[in-house]
Amino acid sequence: MELSKSELLRAYRLMKTIREFESRISREFEAGTVPGFTHLYLGQEAVATGICMHLTDEDYISSTHRGHGHCIAKGCDVRKMALELWCKRDGLCRGKGGSMHIADISKGMLGANAIVGAGAPLALGAALTAKTLGKPNVSVTFGGDGATNQGTVFESMNFAVVLKLPVIFAVENNGYGEHTGIAYHLGAKDIASRAAAFGMPAVMVDGTDFFAVYDAMGEATARARSGAGPSTIECVAPRWRGHFEGDAQAYRDLTEIKELRERKDCLKLFRERVREDKKLEAHEMDRVDLDVLALIDEAVEAAKVAPHPTPEDLLTDVYVSY
Amino acid sequence: MELSKSELLRAYRLMKTIREFESRISREFEAGTVPGFTHLYLGQEAVATGICMHLTDEDYISSTHRGHGHCIAKGCDVRKMALELWCKRDGLCRGKGGSMHIADISKGMLGANAIVGAGAPLALGAALTAKTLGKPNVSVTFGGDGATNQGTVFESMNFAVVLKLPVIFAVENNGYGEHTGIAYHLGAKDIASRAAAFGMPAVMVDGTDFFAVYDAMGEATARARSGAGPSTIECVAPRWRGHFEGDAQAYRDLTEIKELRERKDCLKLFRERVREDKKLEAHEMDRVDLDVLALIDEAVEAAKVAPHPTPEDLLTDVYVSY
Amino acid sequence: MSVKTFRQAINEALHQEMERDPTVILIGEDIVGGHGGSAKKPGSSGGMMGVTAGLYQKFGERRVIDTPISESAIMGAAAGAALTGLRPVAEMMFVDFFGVCFDQIYNQAAKFRYMFGGNARTPMVIRAMTGAGLVCAAQHSQALWPIFTHIPGLKVVLPSCAYDAKGLLAQAIRDDDPVIFLEHKLLYDTQDEVPDEPYTIPFGEAKITREGADVTIVAFGRMVQLANQVADKLKGTISVEVVDPRTTSPLDTDVIVESVAHTGRLVAVDEANPMCNLASEVISVVALNALASLKAAPRKISAPHTPVPASPVLEKLYVPSTGQIEAAVREVMAA
Amino acid sequence: MSVKTFRQAINEALHQEMERDPTVILIGEDIVGGHGGSAKKPGSSGGMMGVTAGLYQKFGERRVIDTPISESAIMGAAAGAALTGLRPVAEMMFVDFFGVCFDQIYNQAAKFRYMFGGNARTPMVIRAMTGAGLVCAAQHSQALWPIFTHIPGLKVVLPSCAYDAKGLLAQAIRDDDPVIFLEHKLLYDTQDEVPDEPYTIPFGEAKITREGADVTIVAFGRMVQLANQVADKLKGTISVEVVDPRTTSPLDTDVIVESVAHTGRLVAVDEANPMCNLASEVISVVALNALASLKAAPRKISAPHTPVPASPVLEKLYVPSTGQIEAAVREVMAA
């Protein structure tokens, strides 16, 4: 699929924003300024971006514990995201959700989720809304390689096929579920072929190649919008960091990560590709880089000093009425 | 696989016992003598028999709401089964389990189960015991076509492959889950191919053909006992009765059942086959028929007049100690 | 107004709410029935107990949706649909099945609003059959409402009669929060005067089904019927007040406390297993708020701390009875 | 005897019980860690909190088993293994995950013995982290023990210190019934004198952690530590008795009732959400059995009826505090 210059710039900006947001959080976490624990999306930026570039605010995504990248790609305000990560009152969830429950329904982002595999059934529901109301919208569920072994995800695959729901299963195969490698936890040949056996198109793509993800998602989205039903896209993209910040990663060969960072950096690959294809010039992207860094710095510094929720906030928002 | 004459007679006896036990329960249910509600195994006799003929008391099965056939094939005492169906004190479960929870651990029968799909994880455990203790035993989980859409079953398939457990998934595809046909509830091409995609051998056989089931199970059992891991056998065998006794089956073309009874009666097919192959003679099987009928009549009549549990039984057997 | 069964009252509420609001949908297993069957007759089932009969015929397959046997997918689909603009009514068939899908209910639907800082609403209803008495044994006869009641973010409805069932279900469907609506199997054929037109009954408002001055019985769900029978039987000798909270979350502690403040005696009746159940909660509420008015120690009547036995003889002993309730009333009077 | 953390005490109990009995196995996610990783170092994890560290190295892959992220399969495998001769200790990691696998626990493991008429035993332990205080937000901070307590067939253990943790876990592993063993995150680094040799602590026997004459505090799990602090602080002014039931099922109602009969005043403290929780249960038990000895209305301290907020500022307000407990003690004294 051909992308216009402004679309390419948008893709680059999104990926770069994810990269820098997460890098900053990583540093802040080490410095001890971020409350709680957090899972970073570094290395997988092209996945969220390639997928979400096909979506509008009326399309929905359900996300995971590793959800910051999905938020950014889906258009959430980085400032409000930072506020939420610092659990501040003006955060996306008023400080009650934090990193693992960050959400923005107005942008079609149905929430990060601290329960592995829980997003898949929820995405069925968003797709059902579209189908019932006769709207052309789609719903994407992001999930990791580890999550594909959870019963909820399997059920959702069959359910989506049976009801021909406009759902896309965006599987992010980063090689690990926590401290366990996919070579151990997956009995199938690969995730895509197992998904295909459920009765839907399923492809495996290089998740560090924005264009590969984007193209696969283009097909899946067209199919879903046309009423033909769900698809699975297995995106293979390494996790640069540990499972969560602070993970010493003894289970992992650290030179592996170094090499991946060199050979499988989606931003580098993107820059090379658009320059080869003469679509964007370096200085155009450099300018984006500066913008992004400034935005994130502003967002993080503001978040740090922003006001906490007030004691009354503890008891509100449990019910609409009770 | 060659079966000896006595084995063939045993197979015939088991199938016939299931057939007559269930037929009798059906009549008793209509007469209102059986408490509760009950799901009959009529039409599927060759499945339980073909599978369980490969098992000893040290091999385990987990069963379903439609479990009487599994019990009989696994060697449970028909008299105690009848007592249990009538919820009597001397029943297999002392009247506390009933039709949907009938079990006999001493025979390796880990219980009927009123939760669809719940037997699969339990069978993993029995297989794990064998593996951990270094025993050559296997574990079979029976489950319906409808049950294969339950997350617990999918999880179990991957889990069994990953841990190379000696489990056999015996899927009984009788065309319906309650009032819904498989054409609607299954998104995949078929159950076997979906199971195969989990990374194990999976075959589809005619579940009304005892010999087909027996042979497929022979291979699966050999594989499991050798430590090579799980297999799936999809056995296609019609459900002759409604989902439970009393089901009017408006969703079903009743001539279909009539025809199936004529063309797909596993007992008829078995008799034809062994006579063609000159393995058993009609009078040998006729004698079994008489035996079986007498046994069941005795068992049911005894069950009807047997004593109920006593009030104290309400409070016992919750814990070993408390 | 006409006499209707509990089953009819629920069916009528579903019909009327679906007519009223095109975003109301039904989803579950065999609530239509017959899809993929050889008779090619979708709609031939209408739920295992016939509660959803006729709805598919009227509202079609976009709004009355049969599913595979995949409860997590069903509950998640309902929660996701509720988040995005529909008002799903999901059926769990037997409440006993909650164990395969509870995450979608208590970690997802129930918590969205709070986790998302008030920026979400999840208007969904989960209908399920509950209770013992039909010889369905341990895995198809449970109460379990104390578990739902414990979870912040859920509302829990336990109607005790056809009239309440209709009004409470209409309220549940119009409500903007996730609601667990529990239908006792033994109530389906009970009858009541039920208005033909739609109406709602607010949550958290107990109903005093019998007025009295000597003893308060607080009872839940089907137990209200038993409590009423006891009150009627004792009329003239002991004046029994029966309080039916109708919803366990929110729980109308005001009316409970007022009633006991008035009578000075309490019998709490819950069909659920005894540990951490609603009878315990009611007794605790009274001890915290009306201790001084108690003229006698309260009495608690629940099922024993055992699974539900298959044997109908044992099951009868398992479920609280009018005999037990009457005895407890006499005991608190004698104390 | 030496000073050990709660984490070490649990690890030691696992070591010793596995040595003692070859049928004890461990199963869960990343209790080994490192399988399939590029460093090829299975055993490098030892559980998310390091509780199972070293066990794989000692007992090998047949007895310390990592699994895919499939909790129903894990719990079912444990239940099935228990039925057939092993004594599995399954890890749920965070108790909050029970919603994806509860059926295997409460409909299966917990009910086998009853459903099978006593012809089965299911000796298994489920270990899980519980509780708020580590800024893990709504889906990783729950208490949930009232739910397990409600279920007949389960035993529920809530150790409040390292000494008890070791002895109760050994008992749980040797016990012939399914046991839920809950480890509060904030206790892992607390320390205690803990004997080096194996020992067991029987279930259903409360421990009086502080003796006193004026008020009884019944507290659960981590709340016992807070109650002890309050008792110590008030020493000399108010004589506070602290009762730690240690197991919520069975619940030692005798010691609770005796203590309140003696002091005449009750403060019940449970970190769980308030509806149908253990504080309600305790108050109900006292109202039923020791009403006459109450000199003042009891007080109940629980988390509010809300999910756990992410904000550490709010989380601090969410969890019951020593301040609240002390205030309650003063109130029952003043009444």
Ligand SMILES: Cc1ncc(C[n+]2csc(CCOP(=O)(O)OP(=O)(O)O)c2C)c(N)n1
């Ligand atoms: C139901 C459930 N089980 C276990 C966990 C603990 N857990 C959190 S993240 C994670 C690994 C998920 O792996 P994967 O799906 O591959 O996602 P990734 O972390 O690699 O992005 C696990 C096991 C959980 N949060 N929920």
Ligand SMILES: Cc1ncc(C[n+]2csc(CCOP(=O)(O)OP(=O)(O)O)c2C)c(N)n1
């Ligand atoms: C978890 C769960 N969901 C739903 C049910 C209700 N139910 C009982 S049997 C059944 C159909 C099962 O179909 P299948 O697996 O094909 O078995 P069959 O009845 O055909 O033998 C259903 C939906 C249940 N018992 N448990």
Ligand SMILES: [Mg+2]
């Ligand atoms: Mg992963």
Ligand SMILES: [Mg+2]
């Ligand atoms: Mg079937």
